Structure formats: C-alpha cells, structure tokens
Amino acid sequence: MNILIVGTGYVGTTTGLIFCEMGHKVTGLDLDEHKIRSLQEGNLYFYEPGLEELLKKHIQAQNIAFTNQTEKAIKENDVIFICVGTPKGTDGNADLTFVRKAAESIGQNINTYKVIVTKSTVPVGTVELVTGWIQSKQTAQIPFDVVSNPEFLREGSALQDALNPDRIVIGTESEAARTIMKELYKNFHCPIVETNPKASEMIKYASNSFLALKISYINELSRLCDELGINVNDVSQGIGLDPRIGPQFLRAGMGYGGSCFPKDVNALIQIANEKGRPMTILERVVKVNEEQPLYFIDKIKDALGGELKNKTIAVLGLAFKANTDDTRESPSITLIDRLLEEQANIKVHDPIVNLWPHQCRTVENTISGADAIVICTDWEEYKRINWGNLKPLMKQPYIFDGRNMLEKVQMENLGFYYIGIANY
Numbered sequence: 477m478n479i480l481i482v483g484t485g486y487v488g489t490t491t492g493l494i495f496c497e498m499g500h501k502v503t504g505l506d507l508d509e510h511k512i513r514s515l516q517e518g519n520l521y522f523y524e525p526g527l528e529e530l531l532k533k534h535i536q537a538q539n540i541a542f543t544n545q546t547e548k549a550i551k552e553n554d555v556i557f558i559c560v561g562t563p564k565g566t567d568g569n570a571d572l573t574f575v576r577k578a579a580e581s582i583g584q585n586i587n588t589y590k591v592i593v594t595k596s597t598v599p600v601g602t603v604e605l606v607t608g609w610i611q612s613k614q615t616a617q618i619p620f621d622v623v624s625n626p627e628f629l630r631e632g633s634a635l636q637d638a639l640n641p642d643r644i645v646i647g648t649e650s651e652a653a654r655t656i657m658k659e660l661y662k663n664f665h666c667p668i669v670e671t672n673p674k675a676s677e678m679i680k681y682a683s684n685s686f687l688a689l690k691i692s693y694i695n696e697l698s699r700l701c702d703e704l705g706i707n708v709n710d711v712s713q714g715i716g717l718d719p720r721i722g723p724q725f726l727r728a729g730m731g732y733g734g735s736c737f738p739k740d741v742n743a744l745i746q747i748a749n750e751k752g753r754p755m756t757i758l759e760r761v762v763k764v765n766e767e768q769p770l771y772f773i774d775k776i777k778d779a780l781g782g783e784l785k786n787k788t789i790a791v792l793g794l795a796f797k798a799n800t801d802d803t804r805e806s807p808s809i810t811l812i813d814r815l816l817e818e819q820a821n822i823k824v825h826d827p828i829v830n831l832w833p834h835q836c837r838t839v840e841n842t843i844s845g846a847d848a849i850v851i852c853t854d855w856e857e858y859k860r861i862n863w864g865n866l867k868p869l870m871k872q873p874y875i876f877d878g879r880n881m882l883e884k885v886q887m888e889n890l891g892f893y894y895i896g897i898a899n900y
C-alpha cells in the first residue's frame with residue numbers, strides 16, 4: 477500500500493520506517509524543508525537508537541521518500557497518517573493547530589477515497605473534528621474515513637516498541653477503513669483492539685495516565701519508606717511480582733518527564749474538568765511528580781549542612797530518561813533551576829544532550845572539585861563508571877542518586893556518602 481505520513485518527527489519517522497519494514501511504500505511529508513533535506517540524505521535529526529540505519533536502508537531501497545509537496549503527496553496516497561505535533565496548549569489541552577492544518581490540506585486535495593489516520597496523541601473527539609475540517613475544505617463529495625490509531629512508542633526504544641507492539645488499537649465506525657487498517661497491520665503478531673474512535677482516543681490517554689499514576693504512587697511511597705528506613709526497591713519488587721500489579725513503572729526516582737506523560741495526564745485532567753467529572757486522582761499524580769525533584773533537593777541540602785550556596789554540584793544527566801536526547805519536562809532541568817536559585821555552582825554532563833557551551837565533556841571534568849554529584853538520568857554509562865578512581869577528584873565524596881541506579885553498600889565501601897531515593 478502507498479502510505480503518506482504527515483509530520484516527520486519522531487513518531488512519524490518511526491511509523492513510516494516500520495511500514496517500510498512491512499513491505500509498504502511510504503512518503504514522508506513535512507513543511508520544514510530542513511527536516512526533509514536531512515531525512516532524504518539519510519540523516520536523522522534527532523537521536524533514536526537504530527533508526528538511522530533503518531532510514532538509510534529504506535532510502536537506498538527507495539521504499540521511503542520525503543517531500544514538502546503537499547498536493548502531490550496527498551493525491552498519490554490512499555492511506556494518510558497524521559503524525560504532527562500536538563503540544564500542550566496554554567489551557568492544558570492539546571493544541572490541535574497542526575492537526576487542523578493537515579486535515580484542511582487533505583480536504584483541499586482529496587481526489588479519491590482515502591483513509592485518514594490520527595496517530596498523534598489527540599483529545600477524545602478529535603476524529604470527529606478532523607472529519608469536519610476535511611469536509612469544510614472539500615469542493616467535491618469524495619468519500620473518506622478518519623480512523624484513530626494511537627502510537628505507544630517510547631523514546632529510546634521506539635523501534636523495538638513499533639516492531640513488537642503489545643497491542644494495536646483501531647478506532648473506527650467504518651467497515652471499509654477497518655479492513656484497510658487490518659491489512660496494513662497484518663504482519664504484526666499482537667492483539668488488535670477494534671473499537672470506536674472515541675474509545676481509541678481514550679485508551680491512549682488512560683494508558684499513559686495509568687503509567688504516570690504507578691510512578692507517582694511509588695514515588696510518594698518512597699518518601700514514607702525513606703522515613704521508615706525501608707528500601708523502596710524491595711517494596712517495588714515485592715508488589716510487582718503480583719501479576720495484578722506488574723513489575724513495570726515502579727522504579728522510584730526523581731519523577732517522570734518527557735513529551736508524553738506530563739502532556740497526556742494534563743490533557744485528561746482538562747477533559748474531565750470540562751465534562752464536570754474531575755479526575756482528582758490524576759491531579760495528585762501531577763502534584764506528586766512536581767514535588768519529587770524538590771523533595772530530593774531538600775535531601776541534598778540537609779546532607780550538605782542546610783546550605784547549597786557556593787557549593788559545587790555536579791549534575792549527571794539532562795535527558796528526561798536514558799537513551800534519548802529529549803529534555804522536555806526533564807526533572808533534571810527542574811533540579812538545576814532550583815540549585816541555581818539556591819546559588820549553587822553547577823557543572824553539568826550528559827552523554828548526548830548538549831544544552832550549554834560550557835557544559836563538561838567528560839564525567840571526570842564534571843565531578844572535579846565538586847562537593848556532590850547528583851545523578852538525574854539513568855544512563856548506562858554512569859553505572860559502568862569506575863567510581864573508586866573518580867572519588868579523589870572530588871572536594872567531598874557525596875553522591876545523590878536520583879535514579880537508584882547504584883548500590884549503596886558498594887558506594888559506601890568506596891568511601892562515598894551515598895543517598896538515593898529510599899535506596900538502602
């Protein structure tokens with residue numbers, strides 16, 4: 477099948493390449509010429525493990541091409557995936573400006589029956605809106621169907637997630653569109669949830685909000701565990717072995733970040749409020765998440781004698797989690813802002829992210845002369861560091877592990893003062 481992907485960001489590019497892997501021909505459409513040129517040359521302009529190799533492979537095999545020619549791209553394809561950004565609007569709701577633009581240009585250029593698929597995370601009711609936006613620009617009555625088919629990709633493992641999904645959700649009332657969608661996904665071996673568009677849209681928000689809830693649950697519990705001297709990792713393991721709870725998303729840390737969880741939880745809260753059915757449980761999820769980096773700062777401050785002024789703090793990790801260069805809503809940034817407010821001197825390292833010109837290139841440079849290290853991102857390379865060798869470089873051997881990725885006993889044996897998140 478000939479597939480058009482509108483919006484060649486991380487969701488669009490990954491989705492397009494996965495369809496190439498499944499034997500389809502794909503066109504990526506984006507108005508940003510810079511992105512198009514970069515992708516057409518086989519260069520991924522964002523960091524995602526394994527994706528660039530796949531991009532080069534399918535460009536060479538001519539399975540994927542990138543363009544900014546909207547009219548031609550729409551006319552020549554029968555299935556169109558809308559993968560444009562849906563950033564958080566000023567009111568907490570998702571901003572649908574780019575979705576609307578994509579829908580309107582489909583309406584202007586539609587020439588044969590097409591299936592239009594919303595892949596970006598969008599509020600409940602967006603399929604209806606997209607249908608209306610397309611119709612509003614149509615000059616002839618050419619039939620089309622709009623389908624909701626949310627993505628569940630995680631940054632850093634997008635390729636594996638997209639190739640081996642847990643489930644595929646198809647939300648449509650149209651038999652014809654459902655048949656086409658099932659044909660598209662016929663080589664995937666996972667359950668397909670067939671439902672209507674609204675339920676499909678809700679599944680995405682409900683799923684991400686539930687995962688955020690698990691994280692805030694364990695994070696709030698970790699504060700109590702800290703008070704009681706209980707290792708929260710043991711508690712996570714103990715409760716996670718119950719299959720009704722499950723082991724994932726129970727890692728206590730500095731809180732969730734990224735482009736999805738904060739945006740999606742807020743959007744669901746917003747929808748619930750608009751409908752007069754507040755999701756108060758999610759309001760707490762957000763609050764706990766906002767508190768978590770501040771809670772950790774308080775621990776750092778207490779351990780360092782109640783003052784951070786003029787203390788040199790080495791912050792390891794800027795990305796909101798490992799294996800991504802994304803710093804959106806990263807707890808690390810919240811922590812840095814707060815440390816600056818407290819007039820601490822800050823040195824920063826991240827293996828991939830480069831935010832400031834004066835950022836340190838190596839962990840050694842970052843921690844030299846530091847009063848304390850704060851680990852904010854669970855990069856594998858921080859686990860492999862020979863900490864014993866680095867300790868003499870520090871002014872004071874304090875290490876604050878905001879991701880519970882190191883062993884307390886081991887670090888103490890090396891002579892560090894180690895403080896994690898209820899990590900004993």
Ligand code: UDX
Nearest residue numbers: 627628629630631725726727729732733734736796797
């Ligand atoms: C998420 C969803 O997992 C994905 O299905 C959805 O489509 C997009 O949003 P992503 O934002 O890439 O993916 O990151 P994810 O791996 O889910 O982690 C989200 C955040 O939760 C990160 O900040 C991570 O550090 C944090 N986290 C995760 C924890 O603090 N503890 C955990 O146990 C798990």
